[in-house]
Amino acid sequence: MSTVHREATGLRGALSAVRSAPIADDSELDEIFARALLGSVAEPGDGLLGRAIDVIGAVAAASLLLDAASPAVFVDVLTRAGGSIDPREAESGLDRWSPRLDQGAFTRALEQAARVGARLVLPGDAAWPDGVDELGIHAPLGLWVRGRESALGSSASISLVGARAATGYGEHVTMEASAGLVDRGFTIVSGGAYGIDGMAHRSALASEGTTVAFLAGGVDRFYPMGHETLLARIVATGAVVSELPCGAAPTKWRFLQRNRLIAAASEGTVVLEAGFRSGSLNTAGHAAALGRPLGAVPGPVTSPASAGCHRLLREYDAVCVTDAEQMAELVGGARRRAPSGDRAVPDPASDDRGAFGMASSPDAVRVLDALSTRSPRDVADLARRCGMTPSSVMGVLGGLEAVAEVTRHPLGWLRVKRG
Amino acid sequence: MSTVHREATGLRGALSAVRSAPIADDSELDEIFARALLGSVAEPGDGLLGRAIDVIGAVAAASLLLDAASPAVFVDVLTRAGGSIDPREAESGLDRWSPRLDQGAFTRALEQAARVGARLVLPGDAAWPDGVDELGIHAPLGLWVRGRESALGSSASISLVGARAATGYGEHVTMEASAGLVDRGFTIVSGGAYGIDGMAHRSALASEGTTVAFLAGGVDRFYPMGHETLLARIVATGAVVSELPCGAAPTKWRFLQRNRLIAAASEGTVVLEAGFRSGSLNTAGHAAALGRPLGAVPGPVTSPASAGCHRLLREYDAVCVTDAEQMAELVGGARRRAPSGDRAVPDPASDDRGAFGMASSPDAVRVLDALSTRSPRDVADLARRCGMTPSSVMGVLGGLEAVAEVTRHPLGWLRVKRG
Structure with a gap:
């Protein structure tokens, strides 16, 4: 019996509690355990782990980790399965994942998830948002969801994101846009933050629409604190989602990675108000890199809160959108378009000069x-x-x-x- | 002695009075007379006349007209010179130009020009703005100028245009933009209208810059009346220009044709504020058709006075510009770029559904x-x-x-x- 299976069996109860359907067989049990475990040791978007899973699967990858495989074994297993990996990369990966293996903490995170009613949604589940698979080796290993899992897999969805330091103008436009998009059948995706994000969620709820909030930390702790009530209301009819296990703190890195999920889980992204170096430009960069429609709402050139939107229009070929109708058209008119070759599309991962919200590498x-x-x-x-x-x-x-x-x-x- | 030369000789004094340099010889005298005369019988942008001048020259074209040539003769002369013309087109041209031949009115217009100090600038003159030649057969036959002729031929020039019904926001942005562009050495070109145009001129004057106003009627009558003082101030340091002779009234058609001159005489055009069907979109359309850089200043999506700018950004691939620096870059960074093949560039002449300010054909x-x-x-x-x-x-x-x-x-x- 493999180490993975032994550990998974020991946690069968805890794992069952975070799944919406009964676990069909041992192989499903192992897969759930492996993905939950790997998601608790790797940071979001870890490309090496993504490649390993692509080649040998999550269960085998978790096995190597639990068995404290040497880098040489790791390389050997991957190579024999048809992958290619540099020994130093393998060593580096094992060195960063192994220190985080902590069975006690893992079990407590599962119990905490069950306590708050969070479910683990995995690739292949009906609720899995197919769009995130386009992240390739940077795709999430699983998604922790509080609320209605089906809200996550909505086919018509659009991200409305923007500055925390929104103006009355930005909030007004967001309110109208979100309500208008709900009227057109869209699920509103955003980041649960103060300012534009909060208004996008609130307006969707007020219009009795579906809204999904992606968090940068575990879904057991609502962040920001001031949005505890709002996020609880979202759970009631929509979904609050994170790829990080319960108990994980929202770090700046995780915010940036969370942004890739907002962009990938929705059909298109609209930035409603953003300062010149706003984090929402990072989300916009991910949308552009994925070839998803990207819209920006203009505002007064005298308003610093619109400078980021104007930058997207000017430098990144974002489409100028002024109301819900144009936002709906943006998504409907350019489904899954190829990344624009016309102007350089920023690569958020390689951009280290702050253009898309990263202060450094x-x-x-x-x-x-x-x-x-x-x-x-x-x-x-x-x-x-x-x-x-x-x-x-x-x-x-x-x-x-x-x-x-x-x-x-x-x-x-x-x-x-x-x- | 040809009819043209006889008539030109009779008006030698009146023609000398509207030229800044002495008339060198008889052939120059004939050319000046012919262009002034043809400019007084044809509406701006008359393509048939433009083609005839391309093939046989202005003097020969004027000759045919003065000699009351039949359509057959007109066709014959053009064909022998290598042109091609449909007999019905020829008849149509002669039918629309001939009724306007009026020696008395023509002489009075020349005298009026001399009285107000207007000069006739012709292709080949140092002050002739080469950019207008790109209008091809729709190029002006000559330009009537009050003020400094040299202002017209400035190499660094930019058109700032916009709605008459400007808001405080639009006027503020225009004021800053115009002053900033003057600081960067640009001549400010506009249409002398109320609102954005007026502010562009005023701010340029206040910064002791050079500004040029293109009018839709004769330069002897300043239009609009409320801008009489402003236009007189422009004459003092810059230039007030029209392709129409003194006495010509500004009609809607002539406003639309005037817009092509604003676009063609400057290196690039920026629309600062414009309603959804503003006439400034017509100027923008001309700039785009000529392959000149086109910029639009965004504004609040809640402001109807910015709807035209957002339309240019959204539908016509205008570049989002928010300050003088970006406007200068627009012109400097994309000198004489080829017309964009990326999105459909509107053809102002064929657009008859109002998109660029024309209510009908x-x-x-x-x-x-x-x-x-x-x-x-x-x-x-x-x-x-x-x-x-x-x-x-x-x-x-x-x-x-x-x-x-x-x-x-x-x-x-x-x-x-x-x-």
Whole structure:
């Protein structure tokens, strides 16, 4: 009996509790366990893990991890299954996943999920949003859902996203747009944040429509706190979703990765109001990279809250949309269009100069997330927290030290306080 | 001695008075006379006359007209010179130009031009704006200029146009844009109208920049009346320009043709505020048809005064521009780009459904211009007024009668009063 199956059997009850349908057989049980487990050790969008699952499946990948396979074995298994992997990559992957294997924490996260009524939706389930599969090796391993699972798989869906620091103008336009799209049968997808996101959800609820909120942390803790009531209302008729297990904290890296799900799970994305460096531009970048229709609502050029929208219109070939009808047309008129070859479509993953909301390189974001300004942390601790190898963390720390973002301390590293 | 030369010699004094440099020789004298004369009998942009001039030159074309050449002779002369022309086209051309030959009126217009200090600038002159030659057979025959002729030939120029019914927002943005472009060395081209145009000129003057206003009627009569002081100030440092002779009234047709000059005489066009069917969209259409950079300033989607700008962004691939720097970049970054093949570029001449400011077909606009709501006019009178053949006028009147735009009267035709 494989390690995976033994562990899965031990958690059969806990795993059954987070699935909406009875578990059919042992192979399904193992698959559920493997995906839940891998989702708890890897950061969202881990491409190496995605490739491994593509080649050998989630169960075999989890097996290697649980059996503490050496990098050589990992490489060997993948190569024999037809994959290709660099030994250093394999070592790096195992080094960042292994320290996070913690059976106690995993079991507690499953129990917490059951307690809040969260279900794990997996590829192949009726409710699985097919659009996220287009993320390829960066697709989520599973999605934790509170509310109506079917809300997630809606065929007609559109993301309405924008700045937290929205203006009255932006909120007004969002309210009208969301209500108008609900009238046209669309599910409204957004990020549950203050400002535009919140208004998009609220207006959809007020119009008795379906709305889905993607969170950057576990669905057991509603974030932001001020939206606890709103998110609870969304659960009642729509869905609150995350690829992270219960208990996971929303880090900046996870917000950026969450944005890829918003873009991928909906047919098209509209940015309603966004500052010049707003995080919503990151969502827009993901939509563009996926070749999904991207719209931007213009506003006064004198309003900094519209500067990001104008940037999308000007630099990224976003379509100018001014009302719900045009937003519906955006999605209906250009379903799954090929990525535009006309102007350069930003690659959110490679963009490290802040154009799409990233202050620095993806790895730097993750290390900075893991650092504290008050408690010094050593490299091993940081590596575990951010899900990277100790040597990668060291490399990043060196770079961050050079630009005075981090500082050494007798007990480890500190993030330098700003402003 | 040709008729043209005899007539030109008789007007040598009057023609010298409207030229900035002494007339070099008889052939130049004839050319000046011929272009001034043809410009007084044909409506702006008359393509048949443009073709005739391309093939046989302005002097020969004027000769045929003055000698009352038959259509057969007209066809023969053009054909022998390598042109090709349909006999019915020739007849139609002669029929619309001949009734307007009026030596007394022509002389009075020249005297009036001299009186107000207007000069006739012709192709080949240093001040001639080369950009208008790209209008091909629709290029102006000459330009009447009050002010500094050299302002007209500025190499760095940009058109700032927009709605008469501008908002405070639109005027504010226009003021900033115009001043910022003057700071960057641009000449500001516009149409002298109320609203955006006026603000563009005013702000350029306030920044001690150069600005050029293209009028739809003769430069002896400033239109609109309320801009008499503004236009006089433009004359002092820039130029007020028209292709129509002194005394010519600004008709709707001429406004639309004037718009092609604004687009053609500048390197690029920016629409700052425009209603959904604003006349500035006509200027934008000309700019796009000429392959010139076209920019649009976004505004609140809740403002009808920005709806035309959003339409340009959405449907016509205009570039979103939010400040002077981006406008300067628009022109500098895309000098004389080829007409976009990406989205359909509107052809202002063929668009008769109002998208670019034309309420009906070009001919209908001209006939409606020539009609009065109170004084009935017969077909011959209308044909002379609008520069079309009597039979074309009859055809158009039939169509307009069918849609109740015109009505028959014992003494001729009346335009039906609206609103």
